[in-house]
Amino acid sequence: MDLDDDxxxxxxxxxxxxxxSGKGGVGKSTMTTEIALALRHTGKKVGILDVDLCGPSxxxxxxxxxxxxxxxxxxxxxxxxxxxxxxxxxxxxFLLENPDDAVVWRGPKKNALIGQxxxxxxxxxxxxxxxxTPPGTSDEHLSIVENLRKHKLDGAIIVTTPQxxxxxxxxxxxxxxxxxxxxxxxxxxxxxxxxxxYCSECSNVFSKGGGEELxxxxxxxxxxxxxxxxxxxxxxxxxxxxxKAFPESATFSAINLITQAVLANLESA
Amino acid sequence: MSDVPSDxxxxxxxxxxxxxxxxxxxEGCPNQKICSSGAPRAPDPAVEVIKENLxxxxxxxxxxSGKGGVGKSTFSANLAHGLARDVSNEVxLLDVDICGPSxxxxxxxxxxxxxxxxxxxSPVYVxxxxxxxxxxFLLSGPDDAVIWRGPKKNGMIKQxxxxxxxxxxxxxxxxTPPGTSDEHLSIVQYLSGAGIDGAILITTPQEISLQDVRKEIRFCQKVKxxxxxxxxxxxxxxxxKCKNTSQIFPPTTGGAEKMCADLDLPLLGRIxxxxxxxxxCDEGRSFCSFCDQEPSIIQRIQDHLCxxxxxxxxxxxSEAVKGTEGALN
Numbered sequence: 001m002d003l004d005d006d007x008x009x010x011x012x013x014x015x016x017x018x019x020x021s022g023k024g025g026v027g028k029s030t031m032t033t034e035i036a037l038a039l040r041h042t043g044k045k046v047g048i049l050d051v052d053l054c055g056p057s058x059x060x061x062x063x064x065x066x067x068x069x070x071x072x073x074x075x076x077x078x079x080x081x082x083x084x085x086x087x088x089x090x091x092x093x094f095l096l097e098n099p100d101d102a103v104v105w106r107g108p109k110k111n112a113l114i115g116q117x118x119x120x121x122x123x124x125x126x127x128x129x130x131x132x133t134p135p136g137t138s139d140e141h142l143s144i145v146e147n148l149r150k151h152k153l154d155g156a157i158i159v160t161t162p163q164x165x166x167x168x169x170x171x172x173x174x175x176x177x178x179x180x181x182x183x184x185x186x187x188x189x190x191x192x193x194x195x196x197x198y199c200s201e202c203s204n205v206f207s208k209g210g211g212e213e214l215x216x217x218x219x220x221x222x223x224x225x226x227x228x229x230x231x232x233x234x235x236x237x238x239x240x241x242x243x244k245a246f247p248e249s250a251t252f253s254a255i256n257l258i259t260q261a262v263l264a265n266l267e268s269a
Numbered sequence: 270m271s272d273v274p275s276d277x278x279x280x281x282x283x284x285x286x287x288x289x290x291x292x293x294x295x296e297g298c299p300n301q302k303i304c305s306s307g308a309p310r311a312p313d314p315a316v317e318v319i320k321e322n323l324x325x326x327x328x329x330x331x332x333x334s335g336k337g338g339v340g341k342s343t344f345s346a347n348l349a350h351g352l353a354r355d356v357s358n359e360v361x362l363l364d365v366d367i368c369g370p371s372x373x374x375x376x377x378x379x380x381x382x383x384x385x386x387x388x389x390x391s392p393v394y395v396x397x398x399x400x401x402x403x404x405x406f407l408l409s410g411p412d413d414a415v416i417w418r419g420p421k422k423n424g425m426i427k428q429x430x431x432x433x434x435x436x437x438x439x440x441x442x443x444x445t446p447p448g449t450s451d452e453h454l455s456i457v458q459y460l461s462g463a464g465i466d467g468a469i470l471i472t473t474p475q476e477i478s479l480q481d482v483r484k485e486i487r488f489c490q491k492v493k494x495x496x497x498x499x500x501x502x503x504x505x506x507x508x509x510k511c512k513n514t515s516q517i518f519p520p521t522t523g524g525a526e527k528m529c530a531d532l533d534l535p536l537l538g539r540i541x542x543x544x545x546x547x548x549x550c551d552e553g554r555s556f557c558s559f560c561d562q563e564p565s566i567i568q569r570i571q572d573h574l575c576x577x578x579x580x581x582x583x584x585x586x587s588e589a590v591k592g593t594e595g596a597l598n
Binding site for chain 1: 367422510516
């Protein structure tokens with residue numbers, strides 16, 4: 001919007017990564033949260049921008065849902081999860097009076113707020129800014145890509161579940177990336193198998209292998225699988241740091257490997 | 270309801286606003302005159318045309334959820350199949366998820382095309398009494414992305430309601446995308462003349478889903494859309510080997526049951542997380558027989574529709590619609 005303000009807010013942000021999926025409920029916000037926590041774990045300064053305006057999940061996943069955003073000279077001050085300010089968050093969730101309030105907005109209003117989120121947040125110095133998006137290929141996606149292109153946009157991590165119903169929508173998202181010139185950093189297959197805690201039988205609740213197949217089909221890198229893990233969903237529900245709470249779990253190492261792959265990809269480039 | 274055009278000046282109050290054409294932001298806008306005349310505030314003429322086109326549709330049901338991936342399309346498809354099992358019911362399923370249409374695959378109709386006839390677009394038929402319409406039928410391939418902003422999506426939804434030859438129907442089920450934005454406002458607005466019986470809300474047990482569903486409930490209240498009830502999907506996973514139940518998506522805040530009690534909404538039922546459901550979705554098969562929860566949910570929905578009777582049908586009609594006996598009240 002105001003071009004003068006545009007230069008400052010992302011000037012000290014090194015890398016910007018979108019987290020996309022054509023399908024809803026596949027774990028975009030969960031992956032965003034866990035990758036952010038994993039990055040912080042390796043000592044990086046991380047920010048999360050949540051542009052899901054109608055269904056913001058990030059504040060609750062990091063248990064900062066009752067916080068408010070403050071203004072300073074440089075713009076909106078993001079909400080920090082900890083006193084050392086290593087993880088900064090901006091979401092429409094912080095701007096609502098009541099958490100149950102519905103944001104019943106058509107495209108233009110959503111686009112205006114996304115413009116402000118890109119230009120008016122005082123992120124300060126960050127190694128990584130992860131942008132969590134709503135499902136689809138519409139207003140929010142076009143606006144965030146248009147707005148970020150003026151600054152920097154390293155690429156997108158695409159999340160899917162293994163089912164054909166999900167990979168079908170995600171193929172469309174990949175076409176979106178190709179059309180808008182967003183580089184695909186890789187595909188993550190989430191909810192990939194569930195190990196019964198009673199008998200250790202692995203059930204493929206949402207099928208198996210769909211993410212990897214999709215990666216091959218579209219010529220995108222495959223970053224890895226994350227299993228269905230009740231410990232992970234509970235941590236996400238309660239806003240706890242899964243990476244800290246269950247460092248021995250297989251899910252943790254899966255997330256860590258994905259994060260390492262992204263880091264290697266970006267830092268070699 | 271704000272209705273700001275995508276190329277409007279900043280701070281445009283919206284063409285539907287009382288302030289349209291009158292605020293300082295309107296100065297210099299080429300449409301200021303039209304807006305201040307009040308003409309755009311008159312209801313869209315399409316609403317009347319849609320009312321006529323849907324005059325022979327008895328019940329219109331929306332399937333909503335604030336959250337994505339909770340099973341709206343799976344449930345819609347299931348509900349359509351379930352209702353269509355009674356051959357005396359004419360059922361149609363409309364998919365208004367423009368950017369992520371899943372219905373064609375779930376109904377086993379991938380690659381089908383829509384045909385033009387004298388009376389409009391013909392929907393695709395799965396059974397003699399089950400018609401389906403989705404943007405998926407208008408795309409040239411599985412990689413085709415619909416990269417559209419709001420106004421184009423709204424235009425498509427308008428066409429689905431106005432230009433599709435729906436014919437005589439007992440039930441029109443509308444599957445929606447997640448959120449509370451363009452598609453939702455449009456479908457409610459366009460159907461305002463024809464009338465919607467109500468919405469069925471789908472959620473999973475976690476708070477992360479319920480918090481979005483509560484927003485959708487607020488949306489329904491704002492646009493005065495009656496809520497038929499809530500369905501909890503992915504409610505517990507029964508291991509196929511040892512038959513123990515695991516809460517993969519734990520109801521940390523009491524799940525849909527508590528939310529329904531708090532907000533005084535009927536809980537229509539729970540559907541467990543069953544790998545067979547996902548598999549049959551992928552393969553496009555009907556899976557009603559798999560899920561013993563389904564009949565009672567469908568029964569409750571039919572009971573609700575009979576009780577409210579918006580179109581003035583007689584009591585006998587409703588009994589006929591209801592079909593099987595032993596209804597759950």
